[in-house]
Amino acid sequence: MDYYNPILIKEMRTRMRGKRAFLVLTGYVVTLSLILGLIFLVLSKNAPSSIVNQSGRVLTPVLVYVQMSLICLIAPTFSASAISSEREQQTFDLLIASLARPTTIVFGKVGAALSYLLLTLFGSLPLIALTYSFGGVDLGDVAKAYLVMLMSGVTFCSLSFLWSTLIRRGVLAQLTSLITVIFLVAAMPALALFFSALAGSFNGGPSTTFLNMVDLLMRTNPFAAIASLIPGVPPIPGAWLGGVPVWICQVLFYLLLTALSLFLSYRRLHRVRNWI
Amino acid sequence: MSDNATSEPMIKLENVIKYYKAFPAVNDISFEIGKGEVFGFIGPNGAGKTTTIKMLATLMLPSEGKLTIGGYDVVTQPYEVRRIIGYMPDSFGVYEDLLAWEYLDYFAALYHLNPTQRKRAIDDVLELTDLTIKRNAQVMSLSRGMKQRLCLAKTLLHDPAVLLLDEPASGLDPHARIEIRELIRELCRMGKTVLVSSHILTELADFCTSIGIIEAGRVLAAGRIDEITEKLAGNVMIEITVKGDTAITLDVLAERPEVKRATCDGRTIHAEYAGQADEIDELLEYLINRGVRVLSFARTEANLEDIFLKVTRGVVA
Numbered sequence: 235m236d237y238y239n240p241i242l243i244k245e246m247r248t249r250m251r252g253k254r255a256f257l258v259l260t261g262y263v264v265t266l267s268l269i270l271g272l273i274f275l276v277l278s279k280n281a282p283s284s285i286v287n288q289s290g291r292v293l294t295p296v297l298v299y300v301q302m303s304l305i306c307l308i309a310p311t312f313s314a315s316a317i318s319s320e321r322e323q324q325t326f327d328l329l330i331a332s333l334a335r336p337t338t339i340v341f342g343k344v345g346a347a348l349s350y351l352l353l354t355l356f357g358s359l360p361l362i363a364l365t366y367s368f369g370g371v372d373l374g375d376v377a378k379a380y381l382v383m384l385m386s387g388v389t390f391c392s393l394s395f396l397w398s399t400l401i402r403r404g405v406l407a408q409l410t411s412l413i414t415v416i417f418l419v420a421a422m423p424a425l426a427l428f429f430s431a432l433a434g435s436f437n438g439g440p441s442t443t444f445l446n447m448v449d450l451l452m453r454t455n456p457f458a459a460i461a462s463l464i465p466g467v468p469p470i471p472g473a474w475l476g477g478v479p480v481w482i483c484q485v486l487f488y489l490l491l492t493a494l495s496l497f498l499s500y501r502r503l504h505r506v507r508n509w510i
Numbered sequence: 511m512s513d514n515a516t517s518e519p520m521i522k523l524e525n526v527i528k529y530y531k532a533f534p535a536v537n538d539i540s541f542e543i544g545k546g547e548v549f550g551f552i553g554p555n556g557a558g559k560t561t562t563i564k565m566l567a568t569l570m571l572p573s574e575g576k577l578t579i580g581g582y583d584v585v586t587q588p589y590e591v592r593r594i595i596g597y598m599p600d601s602f603g604v605y606e607d608l609l610a611w612e613y614l615d616y617f618a619a620l621y622h623l624n625p626t627q628r629k630r631a632i633d634d635v636l637e638l639t640d641l642t643i644k645r646n647a648q649v650m651s652l653s654r655g656m657k658q659r660l661c662l663a664k665t666l667l668h669d670p671a672v673l674l675l676d677e678p679a680s681g682l683d684p685h686a687r688i689e690i691r692e693l694i695r696e697l698c699r700m701g702k703t704v705l706v707s708s709h710i711l712t713e714l715a716d717f718c719t720s721i722g723i724i725e726a727g728r729v730l731a732a733g734r735i736d737e738i739t740e741k742l743a744g745n746v747m748i749e750i751t752v753k754g755d756t757a758i759t760l761d762v763l764a765e766r767p768e769v770k771r772a773t774c775d776g777r778t779i780h781a782e783y784a785g786q787a788d789e790i791d792e793l794l795e796y797l798i799n800r801g802v803r804v805l806s807f808a809r810t811e812a813n814l815e816d817i818f819l820k821v822t823r824g825v826v827a
Contacts, residue, residue, distance in 0.1 A: 240619030248607040323603035328664070331567050331597040332620040333589060507571045507588075 241334065241342025246349060255350070262304060263357045269300050270361060288370030295464050297365055298379045301358055302386065302456055305351070306419055309387045310411035312347035314394035315404035317503075322404055330510065336503035340395070340496055347391040355384060375463045378481050382463075386456040389488040390415050392495035399502040419455060426451035452480070459484035518581050520545045520672060520703040521566065526575030528561050534727050535561045538575070541722050541732035543705060548698050550714035551707035552818060553724035559707040560600060562724070563676045566705070567597040579672055593621075596665035600677040600707075604657055606650035610641060613649055614664055621668035628667075635663035639693060655686030662693060673697060675706040679713060691716065711818055723821050730821045738817060746787055747810045750779045753803040762800045766793060777805075 249255055273296055277289050317339075320326040329339070362376060394411035401407040426448045452458045462480035502509075519542035528536040536558040543549045553559050564570040565577055568588040576583065582590040605613055611632055618628040636642045639659040644652060652660060658678065665673060678694065679687040695717050697704060708714050714721065722732035731738050752759045756774045763772045768785030783790060794807045 238619070240616050243619075244605065244608070244612075244616045247612065248605060251607045323605075324599075324601055325603045325605065327564075327567075327569055327599050328597070328602060328617070328661075329620070330569055331592060331595075332617060333592055333622055334620045338620075507569060510569055 239338055239342045239345065241329075241338060242345045242349075245342060245346030249346060249350060258308070259354060259357055262308075262354050263361070265304070266297060266300055266358055266361055270297055270365070288368070290365045290368035291370035291465070293365040293368060294362065294371045294376060295460070297358070297361055298376075298383070298460055299457065301355070302383055302460060305354075305383055305387045306390070306415050307412075308354070309347075309351055309390035310394040310415050311408055312350055312394070313344055313391045314398055314408040314411040316343040316347070316395050317398040318401060318404035318407045321402060327510070330506055336500050336506075339503055340499050343398075344391055344395050344496065344499075347395070348388060351384075351387040351391060355380065355387070372465075375465075378463055379460050382456050382459045382481050382484060385485045385488045385492075389418075389492045389495070392492045392499070396495045396499045396502070399499050419457065422451050423455050423458065426455075453483035454487045456484055456488075518578070519543055520547070520580060521549070521705060522576075522578045523562070523566075524576045526562070526565065526577055527573045528558075528565060528570065529573045534573075536565070536572075537727035539724070539727070539729040540575075541729055543703060543720065545703055546698075546701050547719045548694070548704045548706065548717055550718035550721040551705055551724065552709070552711060552714060552721055553707075554709055554822070556726075557709075557724045558727040559709075559724060560676055563597075563674050563705065563707060564599075567595060567674050568592055569597075593668070594670050595672045595674055596668070596670035597674045598661055598665045598676065598678055600680055602661055604649045604660065606648070608649050609645075610636070610647050610649060610652070610660060611645045613660065614667060617664045618667045623668065631667045631669075635666045638666065638696070639663040640689070653686075655682050655689065658682060658686070658690065659693070662690070666697075671703060673702050673704045673706075675704065677708055678706060679708070679710075687713065723818060725822045731817070746783045746790065748781045748783050748790070748793070749806070749808050749810050750781060750797070750804060751777055751806040752779065753777075753805055759797070759802050762797060762802055766796065769793070780810075 270293055273293060274289060277292060278286055281289075315322075317326065320329060365371065366373065366376065390411070393414050394407070397407045397410045397414070398404075401410060429444050429451070430448045432444055459481040521543040523542075524540050526536055526539050527534055539558070539562065551559050551562070561570065565572050566579060566584060568584050568591050571585060576585075578584065579591050580594045582594070584591050605616070608616065614632045614635065615628055618631050623631055633642075636645055639662055641656065641659055641663060644656060644660075649657065649660065662675075662678065665675075675694070679690045682690065691713065694704065694706060698717060706714065706718070718735060720732070720734045721738065723730045750759065756777065756779060759779055760772055760774060763769045763779070763781055768783060770782045770784045772779055772781040774780075783793065785793070790809065794804065797804055797807075
């Protein structure tokens with residue numbers, strides 16, 4: 235039987251039809267370009283020539299950090315109203331009454347969101363190529379940074395989709411998704427700072443346990459993972475996972491979160507008749 | 511269809527109850543629909559029609575009781591049920607950005623039709639619903655009636671044996687309503703088993719073979735129209751048209767003990783006759799002998815409206 239995911243196809247058709255998709259993509263690339271251009275302008279006017287010749291070392295992390303920030307803001311919106319919008323548009327009953335399995339719905343909806351995320355990441359590749367041409371950048375580190383961004387985007391889309399199955403109203407689901415992302419990327423480092431301060435307050439010096447907790451929390455953070463790839467940035471002190479690169483810990487942690495979100499979404503849809 | 515389906519009714523509900531919190535929206539209903547029947551599910555708003563249909567469409571679990579379609583249990587075998595039903599809800603959305611054929615292609619793929627089957631099914635249903643000309647139109651550009659027909663087309667893509675249509679003509683203008691009625695008639699001719707709900711009796715009267723009357727979550731009567739009519743209509747209704755003063759005719763009718771009730775509507779008198787059906791000619795003879803100038807004397811069949819008014823109390827859930 236020739237079978238493909240019709241939900242994925244339908245989502246991509248509706249997503250790419252109309253102006254919104256192109257406006258978002260264009261706005262994304264334009265924003266990145268403007269920020270890069272501004273920084274390069276400042277560097278070229280004020281920095282010594284040795285720095286300017288290796289300006290890739292400054293521009294690439296800036297580009298990656300700005301992208302990561304944008305992904306935190308826009309990735310949740312890709313799938314936060316995946317199910318809630320179907321309910322609001324009164325198309326959800328027709329979908330459930332068909333032969334669509336929960337796996338088809340989950341992978342179709344999340345897959346469509348990820349396709350758009352990939353499109354946005356690909357959209358920035360020419361800019362990365364430009365910063366690479368300025369020198370001072372290791373391609374391997376760039377690839378790892380993109381992996382961190384991709385994994386983060388995948389996780390945010392999956393978590394947003396889960397909220398979409400749990401919350402009836404699309405706007406509320408989007409808000410909750412955004413709050414979840416903020417918690418993951420901002421609250422965790424804030425907690426780490428708190429433990430760090432607490433560790434420093436002990437008379438005998440910082441407690442090892444607290445330091446390890448700081449280390450663990452920071453290893454879940456995508457910004458910390460990207461920072462660990464920048465040459466010259468000191469490693470986070472900690473004994474538990476000291477030998478494992480931060481970006482690997484972050485990718486694995488987010489992989490776990492993604493798997494959990496997708497599993498819970500599947501379970502929720504599998505029991506749709508209990509809450510429809 | 512399951513192995514038990516050959517002798518079993520196509521749709522069967524046994525002691526079905528559905529609670530919304532503590533409130534029984536559907537309260538111990540049981541009825542059966544045979545293969546090829548067109549079952550009109552009648553009741554006022556809030557009676558429990560949509561809840562019952564949603565349970566049959568596997569969208570909701572009953573609190574108690576059993577529902578089967580084609581021998582498959584809707585609770586334990588939902589995918590087998592979905593394979594043989596086509597469901598059209600009373601209020602539905604469409605994907606406005608898709609083209610009409612894309613909309614149908616999407617659902618055809620959800621029903622696991624391969625590309626060749628999808629193309630053929632789409633052509634067939636577009637022709638059946640008279641939407642071929644709108645094949646490449648964007649769904650948002652279609653009128654309300656066309657969207658309704660498109661949804662009906664979607665319902666037919668996988669050639670289901672059973673159709674569950676919840677108020678298929680709601681919100682449509684009279685012309686569009688007639689179009690939908692004709693479509694349903696055509697589906698009946700194709701041998702499909704159809705459960706169609708409405709709170710407008712005249713819509714269903716033309717093509718239903720059996721009916722179920724529901725009020726406040728309870729089925730008050732269910733079965734073939736002729737059986738229910740005979741069972742519930744009670745006395746024979748007679749329509750008499752006279753020349754001259756109708757008051758005199760009413761006085762004459764009042765003399766007959768077998769005439770229970772007589773009302774006047776212009777020149778026409780509606781009388782309820784409680785006597786033997788084959789002795790009704792004696793009443794006509796009596797009227798003529800008493801000098802009443804009868805222009806017409808006819809027995810009228812109780813219609814759905816009469817039955818509905820007789821059976822229901824006007825209670826809203």
